[in-house]
Each structure stands twice: as C-alpha cells, then as structure tokens.
Amino acid sequence: MKRYLKLVNFEFSRFLKLYLVLIGVTVFFQVIGIIFTSKRYLGRANEAMFEEMISKNDFISQFGKISMIDFAQTLWFMGPIMMSGATLLIYVFFIWYRDWLGKNTFSYRLLVLPTARLNVYLSKATTILLFVLGLLAVQLVLIPIESRVLQWMVPGEFRTDFTVGEITNIQFLQLLFPRSFVDFILYYGAGIAAVCVVFTAILFERSYRLKGIFFGILYCVISFFFLLSPIFLDEYMLGNYFYPNELFYLVVGAGLVALAAAIWIGNYLLNKKIRV
Numbered sequence: 001m002k003r004y005l006k007l008v009n010f011e012f013s014r015f016l017k018l019y020l021v022l023i024g025v026t027v028f029f030q031v032i033g034i035i036f037t038s039k040r041y042l043g044r045a046n047e048a049m050f051e052e053m054i055s056k057n058d059f060i061s062q063f064g065k066i067s068m069i070d071f072a073q074t075l076w077f078m079g080p081i082m083m084s085g086a087t088l089l090i091y092v093f094f095i096w097y098r099d100w101l102g103k104n105t106f107s108y109r110l111l112v113l114p115t116a117r118l119n120v121y122l123s124k125a126t127t128i129l130l131f132v133l134g135l136l137a138v139q140l141v142l143i144p145i146e147s148r149v150l151q152w153m154v155p156g157e158f159r160t161d162f163t164v165g166e167i168t169n170i171q172f173l174q175l176l177f178p179r180s181f182v183d184f185i186l187y188y189g190a191g192i193a194a195v196c197v198v199f200t201a202i203l204f205e206r207s208y209r210l211k212g213i214f215f216g217i218l219y220c221v222i223s224f225f226f227l228l229s230p231i232f233l234d235e236y237m238l239g240n241y242f243y244p245n246e247l248f249y250l251v252v253g254a255g256l257v258a259l260a261a262a263i264w265i266g267n268y269l270l271n272k273k274i275r276v
Helices: 002-051 056-063 068-072 074-100 106-111 117-153 181-208 211-236 243-273
Strands: none
Touching: 002 056, 002 068, 002 117, 002 243, 056 068, 068 117, 074 117, 074 181, 117 181, 117 243, 181 211, 181 243, 211 243
16 A cells, blocks of 8 residues: 555656646636636726716616626636646546656556556556546635635626535536535546546557557447446337436446456556566
C-alpha cells in the first residue's frame, strides 16, 4: 500500500504544474466572464432606460432578469470546463505514452521498481480520478463566489438568485454533479471503468505494436457492447422482460465485470507481454 501511494504521489506531481494552470485558467475566465456578463447586462439596461426611455419593468419583461443559470450556459463558464475535460482526456493517453517517449525511456525504470506492476496501473487510474474530483471541487467553490460577484454588481431588482443546488441542476452540470450519491457512484464509476478500458487498450498497443492497435480497438468495442448488452438483450430479444430496477442492476453488474476484466487483462499484459 505504501508503494502504491508513493506511485500515486509521483504521478500526481508529474502533472501538477499543468493541472494548476488548468485551475488558474478556469478561475480567471469564469470570474472575468461573470464580471463581463454583468457589465454587459447593466449596459444594456442603462441604454434601454436612459436612451430609449424604456421603463424598468418593461425592460425586465422584455429581456428578463440575469441569473447564474444564464451565466452557466455561456462559453465563459462552459469553455474552461470543456477545455479541462479535453486536457484530462488527452492525459489518459499521455500518462502512459510519456513513459515511452525519448531515448532513455522512463517506462523501463518504472516497471522494474520493487513493487507489483499492477500498482503502476492502479496509480495512474487513481491519479486521473483525483484530477477529475479536484476540478469538480474547484468548480463547486467557484459557483458561490461567482454568485456573490453577480450580487455585488447587479441590483436585486434586475437579477434572480439561485442556490448552488439549483444552478447545478441545469442539464449540462447534471452530468458533472449528479443529483444523488448513487448517481455519482454510477457516473464516475462508469468513467473509471472507461479509463481502465482505455489503459488496457494502450497496453495492447504497447505489447503488440501494429497488431496491438487492432487488438486495442477491438477490445474497446467489445467492452462497450458488453457493458450495454443487458439493455440490448432486454430491448431486442426479450421484449422488455426485465423491470427497470432489474435492468439497472444488470448494467451495474456488467460494468463491474468490464472494470475487473480491464484491470486483470492490463495486469497480465504488464507482467507477461511488456518486457524491460
């Protein structure tokens, strides 16, 4: 366990500088965005009321009140989140291939460490999970801060205030912040299973080179269809035989099997097929 934790700390430290840049970009653009959005709304209100001589009530009825939900659907808010997600998606591949880059490939030293090679696999998966959860925590802290900035800048009669729970209830943010603990476990458990499947596909490529690319793609396709197999069977072969809760448990079971298979196959490839 101690060696596993050391590997997690090592992997986390290797990406830390870029990770802090991602957090900084997210904070900067979202705070600047809420200030810009608030000023633009107030500028429109002042122009309408003092130049076009529209009353306050008419302006509100025509343009509506501003709120954090409006801001959360702008590129100022969603752009940094999508950029961070894309960066972490790329890092899922880079966290492995970085070790094979260069003349003095670091992977050889990493795989001869006095610890089970499975710990290398699990430490990389754990690092990805920590990065994702860290960005979620930063966003949860930012939302009330941005709400307070909006309250400072826009008078109460021109805005609608929402709680953090109401803001994260919009469709885009529900994917990041599920409404229940069970949904949270399901969403992010599926994410971890997908990461492990990709990890194992990468190890297929590292083990068999050109043939490994085909094996890796085929493995990902098989894993995807296996995960959804209970839904396909129930829909197209059994005529909706299962109750929704039964189908739910079947899909969860298939996901756990896919996750366990990915880790087992990845461990086999690391120990039997990748030579150092």
